Amino acid sequence: MATDNETVGGAVGNGAEVEAFDPMHQFQINRLIPVDFFGIDASFTNSSLFMVVAVVLISGFNIFSMSGRALVPGRMQSVAELSYEFVANMVRTNVGSAGQKFFPFIFSLFMFVLVLNLIGMIPYTFTVTSHIIVTFALAIVIFIGVTMVGVIKHGFGFLKFFVPSGVPAALLPLLVVIEVISYLTRPISLSVRLFANMMAGHTMLKVFASFVVGLGILGGWAPLAFMVAFTGLELMIAFLQAYVFAILTCIYLNESIHLH
Amino acid sequence: MPQLDFSTFAPQIVWLVITFVALYFLMSKVALPRISVVLENRRDRIASDLDEAQRLRAETEEVIQVYEAELAEARAKAHGIAAETREKLNAEIAVEQASVDEKIDARMAEAEAKITAMKDQAMGEVNAAAADTAEAIIRALVGGRPAKAEVAKAVAAVRSN
Numbered sequence: 318m319a320t321d322n323e324t325v326g327g328a329v330g331n332g333a334e335v336e337a338f339d340p341m342h343q344f345q346i347n348r349l350i351p352v353d354f355f356g357i358d359a360s361f362t363n364s365s366l367f368m369v370v371a372v373v374l375i376s377g378f379n380i381f382s383m384s385g386r387a388l389v390p391g392r393m394q395s396v397a398e399l400s401y402e403f404v405a406n407m408v409r410t411n412v413g414s415a416g417q418k419f420f421p422f423i424f425s426l427f428m429f430v431l432v433l434n435l436i437g438m439i440p441y442t443f444t445v446t447s448h449i450i451v452t453f454a455l456a457i458v459i460f461i462g463v464t465m466v467g468v469i470k471h472g473f474g475f476l477k478f479f480v481p482s483g484v485p486a487a488l489l490p491l492l493v494v495i496e497v498i499s500y501l502t503r504p505i506s507l508s509v510r511l512f513a514n515m516m517a518g519h520t521m522l523k524v525f526a527s528f529v530v531g532l533g534i535l536g537g538w539a540p541l542a543f544m545v546a547f548t549g550l551e552l553m554i555a556f557l558q559a560y561v562f563a564i565l566t567c568i569y570l571n572e573s574i575h576l577h
Numbered sequence: 578m579p580q581l582d583f584s585t586f587a588p589q590i591v592w593l594v595i596t597f598v599a600l601y602f603l604m605s606k607v608a609l610p611r612i613s614v615v616l617e618n619r620r621d622r623i624a625s626d627l628d629e630a631q632r633l634r635a636e637t638e639e640v641i642q643v644y645e646a647e648l649a650e651a652r653a654k655a656h657g658i659a660a661e662t663r664e665k666l667n668a669e670i671a672v673e674q675a676s677v678d679e680k681i682d683a684r685m686a687e688a689e690a691k692i693t694a695m696k697d698q699a700m701g702e703v704n705a706a707a708a709d710t711a712e713a714i715i716r717a718l719v720g721g722r723p724a725k726a727e728v729a730k731a732v733a734a735v736r737s738n
Contacts, residue, residue, distance in 0.1 A: 341578055346585040358587040365592035372600045379608035386615050388622060394615075401612045421605030429600055448579075450586045454593050516580065 340523035344447055344516065363443045364451070371432040371445070379428075400428065404563065411567035415574050422462075423570075426455070427563035434515065434555035438548070446558075447515040449508060456508035459566050467573030478576050507565055514558050518551045707732045 350361035379400075382393035390398055404424045408416045416423075430446060437444025445451055467475040479496040480489065525547065528540035579585070708729045715723050 344579040346579060346582065346589070348588070352588075354591070357591065358584070359591040360588045361592070362585070362588050364585075364589050365596070368592050368596040372596045372603070375600060376603045376608065379604065380611070383608070383611045383615060386611065386618075388619060390615075397608075398612060398616060401609065401616070421609055422601060424609060425597065425601045425604045428604070429597060448585075448589060450580070450589050451593055454590050455597075512580070 340520045340527070343443070343519060343523060346448075364445050364448065367433065367436055367443050367445050371429060371436060374436075375428045375432055400424075404428075407564055407567055411564060412571045412574065416567065416570060419570055423563055423566060426459075426566060427559055430455075430511065430562050431556060431559035434559055435552070437515065437519065438552055438555060444515050444519055446511055447519055449512045452508035452512040453504065455562075456504035459507065459569065460504040463566075463569045463573045466570065467576075470574060471576065475573070475576075478572070503569065507562065511558050511562055514554055518547075518554055522547060522551065704729070704732060704736070707736065 347363045348360040349363060349366060352359045352361060378393070379397050382391075382397040385391065385394060387394055401424070404427050405420060407427075408420050408423050412419070433445045436442050437447065464475075467478065471477075479493050479500065481492050481496065484492055522544060525540045525544045529537040529544065531537075532540065708725070711732050712723060712725070712728045715721075715728065
């Protein structure tokens with residue numbers, strides 16, 4: 318499986334041509350360093366590479382920009398402080414003081430998703446968050462973590478979460494079922510929202526980029542202009558989806574700490 | 578769709594766990610405490626600066642109050658001195674005026690007495706002149722020599738009419 322690239326194009330002869338215009342090819346996972354860890358495929362892939370790049374960027378940015386610890390911040394320190402205050406405010410307004418324990422997690426989550434989304438906007442890079450398994454893994458960790466917080470804090474009282482207050486008893490069985498289903502679908506909606514946004518945006522960019530090449534010097538300007546505008550929109554979506562991901566995590570956390 | 582290639586799930590999850598756990602520890606143990614310390618220091622510094630400013634302002638206000646009180650006192654004292662001086666001067670002026678008035682009165686009385694005396698003397702001389710003239714006229718008109726006392730009496734009677 319180390320030669321995934323060749324399996325996509327089929328026949329080796331027209332493989333390159335197919336790859337060039339296949340909008341999904343950018344999501345291909347390539348094993349850069351195959352690793353087998355006690356039977357688990359732990360290969361270092363292009364996805365892993367950009368995860369590492371993101372961690373290095375975030376840590377480097379947040380640690381080295383603060384190395385001066387200046388009273389009056391410089392540019393980089395201001396940005397680091399701004400991101401800190403931004404997430405701290407998000408946690409404070411959505412979860413309250415009980416959420417301070419989870420601030421490092423929300424901060425890491427927000428920065429991780431944001432930087433992965435933004436790195437994906439650079440040509441020839443790989444968008445880690447465009448893979449459902451990555452977003453779903455994050456979402457399921459959040460889901461399990463939030464549920465555990467609720468159970469530890471309220472014990473069996475956490476089951477009241479699924480019983481809406483102030484409704485007729487006759488409607489309760491139906492509503493409890495609806496509540497349980499909506500609770501269980503949270504990790505799916507959370508992960509699919511991010512994954513689908515990233516995948517759709519990048520596929521669209523690729524399709525329009527191929528139009529630019531296909532229409533040539535005469536007709537290629539229109540899709541090129543569209544791409545410029547759409548790149549701006551995609552940058553906004555990259556930020557917005559990271560924000561939505563983090564704020565929904567805060568809201569779920571708040572609900573399991575304070576119930577309804 | 579490469580996203581549904583299950584063979585890539587394991588390496589992605591493995592590296593997601595490795596990188597995210599690393600990021601979490603770097604953030605929670607290194608980066609965030611640093612930022613929060615800096616922010617806290619700044620908040621403390623701003624609060625202490627504000628306190629200091631407050632204290633200085635209170636001090637300034639106190640000094641201003643003391644200054645104003647002293648100024649008011651000085652003004653009151655100045656007023657007092659001015660009033661006292663004015664009173665003293667007024668009293669002196671009154672005394673001087675009284676003495677001057679007295680002197681003027683005395684002089685005036687003296688002058689009046691002199692004038693009266695002069696007038697009497699002049700009148701007396703006029704009477705004598707009138708008596709002489711009358712005697713001369715009588716002598717010229719009637720002849721003889723009238724008694725001086727009688728002429729004087731007649732002149733006095735005419736003059737007093």
